[in-house]
Amino acid sequence: MSAEAASSPAAVDAEIAAAVERLRPELARLARELFDQPEIGFEEHASVARIAALLAAHGVDAEVGAFGLDTALRATAGADAAASGPHFAIIAEYDALPGIGHACGHNVIAAVAVGAFLAAAPLVAGLGGRLSLIGTPAEENGGGKELIIRAGGFDDVDAAGMVHPSSGSGTSSVLGQRTTGVRRVAVTFHGRAAHAAGAPWLGRNALDAVVTAYQSVAQLRQHILPSDRLHGIITDGGAAPNIVPERASALFYVRSAEVGQLRELTDRVVAVLEGAALATGTGAEIDVDPVPRYLPLQTNTALTARWTEAFAARGHEIPAPAAPPQGGPSTDMGNVSRLVPSIHPSLGLGGPDDVFPHNAAFAELTVLPAAVDALVDAAEALAATAVAYTTDPQLRAAAAAEFAASGGPSRWED
Known part of the structure; x- marks a missing residue:
C-alpha cells in the first residue's frame, strides 16, 4: 500500500x-x-x-x-x-x-x-x-x-x-x-402397479396423486400473499401408459419474503400433498428441505x-x-x-x-x-x-x- x-x-x-x-x-x-x-x-x-x-x-x-x-x-x-x-x-x-x-x-x-x-x-x-x-x-x-x-x-x-x-x-x-426465502418440498407417492387396461381396479395410481397434488398447489396459489410464490415440476410420472404407475414424484419450491410465512406456507403445501395421497389411496413420502433452506x-x-x-x-x-x-x-x-x-x-x-x-x-x-x-x-x-x-x-x-x-x-x- x-x-x-x-x-x-x-x-x-x-x-x-x-x-x-x-x-x-x-x-x-x-x-x-x-x-x-x-x-x-x-x-x-x-x-x-x-x-x-x-x-x-x-x-x-x-x-x-x-x-x-x-x-x-x-x-x-x-x-x-x-x-x-x-x-x-x-x-x-x-x-x-x-x-x-x-x-x-x-x-x-x-x-x-x-x-x-x-x-x-x-x-x-x-x-x-x-x-x-x-x-x-x-x-x-x-x-x-x-x-x-x-x-x-x-x-x-x-x-x-x-x-x-x-x-x-x-x-x-x-x-x-x-x-424471498425458499424451501424445497419433494414428494414421492407410492401406489400399486396393475395392467391399465386389463385390471385397473387392482391398481393405485401414484401419477394421479402427483397430478392431484400439482393441481391442488395451483389452487392454493390464489390464497397466498402477493409476496409468496409456489411452483413445481413432476420429476417422475411412471414407466409406461399401460402400467398403472406405482411410483411418481414431484418437487415444489415454496417462497416467501418472511421467515414466519415461509414456515406456514410450507405446512400448507405438506397438507396438500397428504391430502392428495388420501384422495388417491396412495402413500406419500414427503421430504421437506432435501437441501438447506434459503432465508430471505x-x-x-x-x-x-x-x-x-x-x-x-x-x-x-x-x-x-x-x-x-x-x-x-x-x-x-x-x-x-x-x-x-x-x-x-x-x-x-x-x-x-x-x-x-x-x-x-x-x-x-x-x-x-x-x-x-x-x-x-x-x-x-x-x-x-x-x-x-x-x-x-x-x-x-x-x-x-x-x-x-x-x-x-x-x-x-x-
Missing part, C-alpha cells in the same frame, strides 16, 4: 481503481472461461481451479476444498485468525444452471469477487484488517453457503458482500434489495450506501430505492445476511430489459464488452466497500447498529 493511499479516501479509491483496471484482461478471461465450461453445483472443479490459479498468479494461496466441500474455496489476506481486526468476506459463486449454462451470471459474480479481493487485499492488510474471499458452490441447487455456515466458515466474519448481475442498464445497485435476504443499508457511493463515482446512475418486491428469486446469501451485516446489490449488464436471468439469452450477455465494463466497475466498488468497512469505525458502527436493530444474528431453529 502506498503512503498516499493510506492518507486519504480518494487516494485509496484511486489505488483500487488502478489495481482493478490492471486486472481487467484477466477478469474478462475468467468470466469467459467459466462461461465456456459451465459446471453445475458441487461439480465446479474446473471453475474453482481456474479461480485458484488466477489467485496464485498474484501470489495468493487459496485453499480449494475448504469447509469440507470439494469445490469451495477460501483465501485470506491481512491479520491472522487470532487477531481482533475487522474481517470482511467477499463472496464468490461460480456454479451454472443445468442446460442453460451461466444464465444467472455466476461467471460475472466470480470475476467481480476475485477482482475486488485482489484489489482490496493489500490495502486491508496494510491497515490492520482482514479480508477473505469465500468461494461458495451450488448456490443454484445445494445451499453451499449454508453448508459453509454449518462448518463454521463465517464464525469469525464481521460483514460480507457480493454482487449479482441482472439485465438492462438501469438495474444496478438496488438499495434495500430483498429476496436482509440487506444492510449502511453498507449498501457505501457501495452505492463507490459505484456512482464510476459513472453509474443509481435508481431510487424501490418498494419491497412482490415475490422474486431466492439466494443462500440470505442465510449469510442473517448472521452478519451483508450486501447483495444488483449489477446491470446492459442489453434488453426483457432478457432476464435463468434464460439462455442472459448467459450471452455476461461475456459482452458492456458486461466486462460493468464487472470491472463493480469489482472496484466492492473493493472500496470492503476497505471502507475495515478502516472506518463509523461505518462499522452504523452497520452493526442497523444489524442489531433488525434482531442481530439469527438461525432457523426447527
Whole structure:
C-alpha cells in the first residue's frame, strides 16, 4: 500500500481503481472461461481451479476444498485468525444452471469477487484488517453457503458482500434489495402397479396423486400473499401408459419474503400433498428441505450506501430505492445476511430489459464488452466497500447498529 493511499479516501479509491483496471484482461478471461465450461453445483472443479490459479498468479494461496466441500474455496489476506481486526468476506459463486449454462451470471459474480479481493487485499492488510474471499458452490441447487455456515466458515466474519448481475442498464445497485426465502418440498407417492387396461381396479395410481397434488398447489396459489410464490415440476410420472404407475414424484419450491410465512406456507403445501395421497389411496413420502433452506435476504443499508457511493463515482446512475418486491428469486446469501451485516446489490449488464436471468439469452450477455465494463466497475466498488468497512469505525458502527436493530444474528431453529 502506498503512503498516499493510506492518507486519504480518494487516494485509496484511486489505488483500487488502478489495481482493478490492471486486472481487467484477466477478469474478462475468467468470466469467459467459466462461461465456456459451465459446471453445475458441487461439480465446479474446473471453475474453482481456474479461480485458484488466477489467485496464485498474484501470489495468493487459496485453499480449494475448504469447509469440507470439494469445490469451495477460501483465501485470506491481512491479520491472522487470532487477531481482533475487522474481517470482511467477499463472496464468490461460480456454479451454472443445468442446460442453460451461466444464465444467472455466476461467471460475472466470480470475476467481480476475485477482482475486488485482489484489489482490496493489500490495502486491508496494510491497515490492520482482514479480508477473505469465500468461494461458495451450488448456490443454484445445494445451499453451499449454508453448508459453509454449518462448518463454521463465517464464525469469525464481521460483514460480507457480493454482487449479482441482472439485465438492462438501469438495474444496478438496488438499495434495500430483498429476496424471498425458499424451501424445497419433494414428494414421492407410492401406489400399486396393475395392467391399465386389463385390471385397473387392482391398481393405485401414484401419477394421479402427483397430478392431484400439482393441481391442488395451483389452487392454493390464489390464497397466498402477493409476496409468496409456489411452483413445481413432476420429476417422475411412471414407466409406461399401460402400467398403472406405482411410483411418481414431484418437487415444489415454496417462497416467501418472511421467515414466519415461509414456515406456514410450507405446512400448507405438506397438507396438500397428504391430502392428495388420501384422495388417491396412495402413500406419500414427503421430504421437506432435501437441501438447506434459503432465508430471505436482509440487506444492510449502511453498507449498501457505501457501495452505492463507490459505484456512482464510476459513472453509474443509481435508481431510487424501490418498494419491497412482490415475490422474486431466492439466494443462500440470505442465510449469510442473517448472521452478519451483508450486501447483495444488483449489477446491470446492459442489453434488453426483457432478457432476464435463468434464460439462455442472459448467459450471452455476461461475456459482452458492456458486461466486462460493468464487472470491472463493480469489482472496484466492492473493493472500496470492503476497505471502507475495515478502516472506518463509523461505518462499522452504523452497520452493526442497523444489524442489531433488525434482531442481530439469527438461525432457523426447527
